[in-house]
Amino acid sequence: xxxxxxxxxxxxxxxxxxxxxNVRADMKNKPAPLLNPGxxxxxxxxxxxxxxxxxxxxQELDDTTAYIPIPDEIRSFYRMYxxxxxxxxxxxxxxxxxxxxxxxxxxxNNTSGSHKLNSAIAQAYYAKKQGLKGVTTxxxxxxxxxxxxxxxxxxxxxxxxxxxxxxxEQKPFRREVMRTYGASVTxxxxxxxxxxxxxxxxxxxxxxxxxxxxxxxxxxxxxNEGYRYVLGSVLNQVLLHQSVIGLETKAALDKYGxxxxxxxxxxxxxxxxxxxxxxxxxxxxxxxxxYQIIAIEPASCPSFTRGRFAYDFADTGMICPLAKMYxxxxxxxxxxxxxxxxxxHGMSPILSQLYHDGLMEARSVxxxxxxxxxxxxxxxxxxLPAPESAHAIRAAIDEAIKCKETGEEKTIVFGxxxxxxxxxxxxxxxxxxxxxxxxxxxxxxxxxFAKLPKVD
Ligand SMILES: *Cc1c(COP(=O)(O)O)cnc(C)c1O
Numbered sequence: 151x152x153x154x155x156x157x158x159x160x161x162x163x164x165x166x167x168x169x170x171x172n173v174r175a176d177m178k179n180k181p182a183p184l185l186n187p188g189x190x191x192x193x194x195x196x197x198x199x200x201x202x203x204x205x206x207x208x209q210e211l212d213d214t215t216a217y218i219p220i221p222d223e224i225r226s227f228y229r230m231y232x233x234x235x236x237x238x239x240x241x242x243x244x245x246x247x248x249x250x251x252x253x254x255x256x257x258x259n260n261t262s263g264s265h266k267l268n269s270a271i272a273q274a275y276y277a278k279k280q281g282l283k284g285v286t287t288x289x290x291x292x293x294x295x296x297x298x299x300x301x302x303x304x305x306x307x308x309x310x311x312x313x314x315x316x317x318x319e320q321k322p323f324r325r326e327v328m329r330t331y332g333a334s335v336t337x338x339x340x341x342x343x344x345x346x347x348x349x350x351x352x353x354x355x356x357x358x359x360x361x362x363x364x365x366x367x368x369x370x371x372x373x374n375e376g377y378r379y380v381l382g383s384v385l386n387q388v389l390l391h392q393s394v395i396g397l398e399t400k401a402a403l404d405k406y407g408x409x410x411x412x413x414x415x416x417x418x419x420x421x422x423x424x425x426x427x428x429x430x431x432x433x434x435x436x437x438x439x440x441y442q443i444i445a446i447e448p449a450s451c452p453s454f455t456r457g458r459f460a461y462d463f464a465d466t467g468m469i470c471p472l473a474k475m476y477x478x479x480x481x482x483x484x485x486x487x488x489x490x491x492x493x494x495h496g497m498s499p500i501l502s503q504l505y506h507d508g509l510m511e512a513r514s515v516x517x518x519x520x521x522x523x524x525x526x527x528x529x530x531x532x533x534l535p536a537p538e539s540a541h542a543i544r545a546a547i548d549e550a551i552k553c554k555e556t557g558e559e560k561t562i563v564f565g566x567x568x569x570x571x572x573x574x575x576x577x578x579x580x581x582x583x584x585x586x587x588x589x590x591x592x593x594x595x596x597x598x599f600a601k602l603p604k605v606d
Contacts, residue, residue: 157240159402161233167397168220170390172209173428174500175216176435179507181386181499182474184210185461190605193471201368203378205276209387216432218390220272227271227304228394231260236402237566241530243550250553252546253410254566255399255426256533261327264491264536264568265422266297266382269391273380274301283376284308288338288363291490292317292324293536293568294382299333309333310377312340312366316357317490324572338363345369345469360494361480364465383419384464384473384498392425399563400429410441412549414564416541417445417454417512418491420498426565427510434509443510445501446541448520449589451484453477453497454505454512456595461605462496472603475502478590479598485588488517488576489537515544516587521580523547524570536568537576
């Protein structure tokens, strides 16, 4: 007889993975290399080493090593908030009256409130190991900056965060959490960098953008001795670190002999989804199992579902390497939706390649329906979800309702990436009926695609 499945499947500390899994090792078609924006030649380790820490460059370029050991110091940090629970959503199933079995992996149980801490601690660790003074980064909604400041505080590293000006002004709480952990937080664009001064001169009064903050953070890293730049998503190394999510999920499911049919995650730059699906995708790539894997993105920033698979700049300043990815164009400014963490114009090159090869699907969902799902989930499961995470909830609920119609008892697993306590202005707009669903027109996207760099 099958074991009864508890509400929460916890792993023991000693069951936490001791290596990250690098899905690239099992990909027949590897993600395309990053290119030097000037020469269009693949970026060498030496070139990348000017911007990123050496060990992280090695991880970024490693397409062949399947398992990379997690250093002990990172594992002891992970122990403060990991292993994270895999929850059986019994109450949601009951509410929906669905025969589907729904599970979610909850990554919001740490002060930064999201999965981003899994990579922040790894990146800070390698910077420290290299003897650097500090790291620079950008943050939009603030989750990444918060996670990085926690990691830097733990290791005694300096942390300079360029925060998109509009968030700096509208999200004072996130800003103050970062300062509590000792980070310096600068509103971007700022007069502290050449690129910031140029953008301020060209667009006085601008409220900034993520691409612009990236350019400033990279400049600050390359012009200050002893600093490197770190990025919270998109890059291969970040997906590698986030594989801890998928490895734990798989270990928890295996304990009870559960095999998921559908795996769902929200996709901004692709790091949580890439991490969650990695071990499952590995099995799929090796022909050992099959899963339906679905990326969910906002209809207002639809990189997968309406983007081009092309080389593009990672930043608006056009100083970062070119990455081959599904992109809306680095000039595309998404409308200010309320899932800030999903507002990036591009997508992880690993996930882009997997999607291009038909190994996963993508769907876009509209903002108001996302908040409806968020509220429904909060009322029965108790956790107040981040708007980003609620994209995955929307799709999980939709799939569970389909099961109700067809009578199929599918097992659905989704990533609940974080909590939404700092997003109450968005919830307020939703409750007051003031939330709109902006969807870019084909003309707007075409105008942005026309500016993609020409690479052959
Ligand atoms: C940043 C963030 C995301 C999106 O980023 P990915 O790199 O696509 O995972 C999703 N959920 C939360 C809570 C976030 O903070």
